[in-house]
Amino acid sequence: MKILLIQTAFIGDVILATSLIESIYKKYPSAQIDFLLRKGNENLLQEHPLLNEVLIWDKKNKYKSLFELIKKVRKSSYDAVLNLQRFGTTGLLTAFSNSKVKSGFKKNPFSWAFTHKYEHIITTDLFSPHEVERNSEVLESIGINEVARPKLYPSQSDKDKIKEFIQNDFICIAPTSVWFTKQFPLHKWIDFIEKLLLNSENNKILPQNFTIHLLGAPSDAENCQKIIDTIETKLKESNQNNLKFKVEFKIENLAGKLSLMQSAALMEHSKLVLANDSAPLHLASSVNAPVCAVFCSTVSAFGFTPLSDKSFIVETQKELDCRPCGLHGFKNCPKGHFECAESIKTEQILEVVKSIL
Structure with missing residues (x-):
């Protein structure tokens, strides 16, 4: 046939x-x-x-x-x-x-x-x-009535390419999206990472020598670098105030440095993949990586949720008449407030990380 x-x-x-x-x-x-x-x-x-x-x-x-x-x-x-x-x-x-x-x-x-x-x-x-x-x-x-899970097959060369990035425990974050209203705001990702790393009795989550890999296309590299630069500034400020980050860690900007299949190969080894309602969440599902999807203007009922064995969804807990505002998202919030994203608490994502790590 x-x-x-x-x-x-x-x-x-x-x-x-x-x-x-x-x-x-x-x-x-x-x-x-x-x-x-x-x-x-x-x-x-x-x-x-x-x-x-x-x-x-x-x-x-x-x-x-x-x-x-x-x-x-x-x-x-x-x-x-x-x-x-x-x-x-x-x-x-x-x-x-x-x-x-x-x-x-x-x-x-x-x-x-x-x-x-x-x-x-x-x-x-x-x-x-x-x-x-x-x-x-x-x-x-x-004559087929069964439904299978999506699956991609990274090549050996893809796996060889990412060997240097899997020496320590790590999570992957794909923080960007083509559509503004489908992207968890950068300042929210920064707040989440800061809370994850700070030496707090409530957030003893990460093992030593931990890495956060930021993933995306070449066009996402600038925003990923903004996240890293802001976190590094906050780290210096915390040291000046006699606060300390809990673990030895590094944040690595891999946006534009890996192909899609190399990213999939990397995700396969990740403790957790964090992504918006966008392609990276499906990339993670295709290699059955633990994945947490953050839904802003769109909703899980549309049918594009992660399918990994360990899948999590984070979304606003507020009832918003304007959500969902569309299937694909917009370049700007139609209402001007972007409450579907701004009302998501970074603690919701932290709880997912705690449950995995």
């Missing part, structure tokens, strides 16, 4: 889609599985041991790349094309795929040409399904 999976959205969406690779392999271990994604995300799957080929759609050369892919897909004669994307371009490709099974979501403008169509509904209902469960609906078209 030859199967093509399509997910041309963002990093987190591709990671969640790997759940289907696991389910297909379990049911059909001899199947040839290919995966189509957008240019820029290919490093996530290029060395995936269960995939035959990774197809790349170059969105900058949108239609030229699309028509080349349509030719390639038609020539490949897939038995099934499973489309997780809900936009017209991938719907067109699915419709013209020449596949016996064309499976996707009703929201796709070309779903009229699919052989199997499924609902994809995101709500704020408390017991709404996870995105992995919604995606797995399309597997029914090829």
Whole structure:
């Protein structure tokens, strides 16, 4: 059986889609599985041991790349094309795929040409399904009814790259997000780290020689450095006031220094990964690392929560009529107060850290 999976959205969406690779392999271990994604995300799957080929759609050369892919897909004669994307371009490709099974979501403008169509509904209902469960609906078209956990496979070179960073116990923090309203504020991360490190009878948490790794893209390096610089300033002030930090520690800015798969390899050894409602939380889940997700403007009911065996969610305890304000977040708080984030107590995150360490 030859199967093509399509997910041309963002990093987190591709990671969640790997759940289907696991389910297909379990049911059909001899199947040839290919995966189509957008240019820029290919490093996530290029060395995936269960995939035959990774197809790349170059969105900058949108239609030229699309028509080349349509030719390639038609020539490949897939038995099934499973489309997780809900936009017209991938719907067109699915419709013209020449596949016996064309499976996707009703929201796709070309779903009229699919052989199997499924609902994809995101709500704020408390017991709404996870995105992995919604995606797995399309597997029914090829006789699969089980839901697997997303999984990534860091290569040996990825593991070799991070060896120098795993000599001591550590946690990872991915403090940034593309969307302002999905990002726990930097001053809140700083307050959390300060409380974690201060020599207080109430916060004897960390072992000696502990490291905090700050993770992110190259564009996140500046904000990560701001966190480190502020903490170092506070450390000097505390020493001047005869206060002491509890442990020998270091904070390391790895933003832009590790690839996504190298970050995943690092997370696999982490005592805990702290992240916003963004791709790093799914990266942590993909290697079953303990993970705590901080939800600001979005809510867990949307179905993008962590899936690791040890998963935690921190969010405001206040009832806010404006939350959630949207599925993807905004560049600024629509109300101007950002209370969904500002009202989260850093002690809530500390309690998670205590329970893990």
